Amino acid sequence: MVIAVVIPRFPLLVALLAAKIPRDRPVALGPQPGDPQVVGLCTGAAQKHGVIPGIRVGEALSRCPELELVSPDLEGVAKASEKLLERLEAMGAAVEAVEVGVACFESRGLERLHGGLDRLLRRLPSALPVGAGGRIGVAPSRFPALQAGREATTRAPLVLQKREVGHFLSPLPVGRLASALGRDGDSDAESTPDDPLDAKTVAMLESLGIRTLGQVAMLPRQAVLDRLGLAGVRAWRLARGEDDRRLRPRTPPDPIESSVSFPEPVGALPALQSAAKMLIYQITAIANARGRAIRRVGFRAQLADNASWSRSLTLREPSTDPERIASAALPNLETIAAPVLELTVRADASTVASGRQISINDTDPGERRRRTGEALRHVQAAYGDEALLRAIEVEPHTRLPERRWVLAPFDI
Amino acid sequence: MGTRTLRYLAEPQPIDVETDGHDTPVAVMISGRRHPVDCIREEWLIQDQWWTDVPVAQRCIDLVLEGGRQLEIRRQRHEWTTSKKISGR
DSSP states (O other): OEEEEEOTTHHHHHHHHHHTOOTTSOEEEOOOTTSOSBOOOBOHHHHHTTOOTTSBHHHHHHHOTTOEEEOOOHHHHHHHHHHHHHHHHHTTOOEEEEETTEEEEEOHHHHHHHTSHHHHHHHGGGGSOTTSOOEEEEESSHHHHHHHHHHSOSSSOEEOOHHHHHHHHTTSBGGGGTSTTOOTTOTTOOOOTTOSSOHHHHHHHHHTTOOBHHHHHHSOHHHHHHHHHHHHHHHHHHHTTOOOOOOOOOOOOOEEEEEEEEEEEEOOHHHHHHHHHHHHHHHHHHHHHHTEEEEEEEEEEEETTSOEEEEEEEEEEEEOOHHHHHHHHGGGGGGOOSOEEEEEEEEEOOEETTOOOOOSSOOOHHHHHHHHHHHHHHHHHHHOGGGSEEEEESOTTOSOGGGSEEEEEOOO | OOOOOOEETTOOEEOEEEEOTTSOEEEEEETTEEEEEEEEEEEEEEEEOTTSSSOEEEEEEEEEETTSOEEEEEEETTEEEESSOOOOO
16 A cells, blocks of 8 residues: 655645744745745635635735735755655655655555554654644555545545545546646646646646546546547546556655855855855765765755745766866856855765666656756756757758758757 | 847858969968868859848859868858868868
């Protein structure tokens, strides 16, 4: 069985906790500096007044004049999410982090460890943050388990047997296929590589009158394949409760952290870049000393206006070369929109420096495209837009050789 | 993101060409060195874009330099160009 843990509105809960605001007040996440002026996740009290994620701040305030906006605490969310995963891993689970506040894991090994599924499910709430409204779903595979986690109440886990899955999924909205979590109504939500359909396809299905997973499951497979391709067939199979995707448990990170506090807020980019470079040199030295290589690097900044900023990047190959990491990471600092009080660099050094091996198995095309895209983004980040160009044949029959091909910007 | 423009893949590069009294190339300058022309393999005229404000009328010459190197040069009005990336040897 797969166990899914879902904590709804996790980033909002973290922000409420940081701002010491009760959950029953009408509150919404405000926009981050430089972002579009729309509200993010909101409390139930705010939703009762008609505030929904994605509407403009002005409209939200006119619908609910007593609405309070809180700044998203990205640093706090990352820490809280990591803590949740660590507590699940401390129970012995090999956890796949689906997104912040959502994780799933196989129960098979744990059942023996804890004396059966019932005992495991009784102990599991103790690993979840108190008062966060964590929900637990259990099903034979990943997609139904995530949906069960979303539909469960905070009082008891929702356990689905194999024969119950189809009946359970049938009334759920088709939007759940655009996001494994079913972030319905959250216009900011982006689909992930695991989501079989994009929001546009879901809208198209809804315009055709297909509004539930049950209706998707009733469609002929051939028709789905013809109209929506292989992604559609995957969605069709998920709607029938057939999810053969194995969980991808994460390797527990081996974090290295280094930070610098400024006596006064610093807004000058060269100063921030120098500080970040110094921190990168420090963390690579620590990683080297441990015989480890760095795979992921995250930057967090505490801003002068009480907001925080964070960016993370995954290197194509684990590295301990500070210059290489700096060239990939430093351009990200340009997006900091306010003076910085404290800058932190956190790296995951869970890769053994000498143990990097290529895979024998051929990776699937989607994974190859994702990796290639990631590598290209690194090149663009390091060397600018002009570093990657696409040659396009524009006048194949011209007598002037130089007019046959042009170099156009390469958009990833 | 700023404005991004297209550019041609093989923009012609200016090249210094030494000619005789009949406007026939006798040497080209590559990286500051004079390379005498051994022979002219072919010569032709390209007339294109005549319907635009910037018509193209180019005299193209495919020549061989002493030492065996082949080079195609073109002349439009009084300027000599080549599409090849040129460098000294």
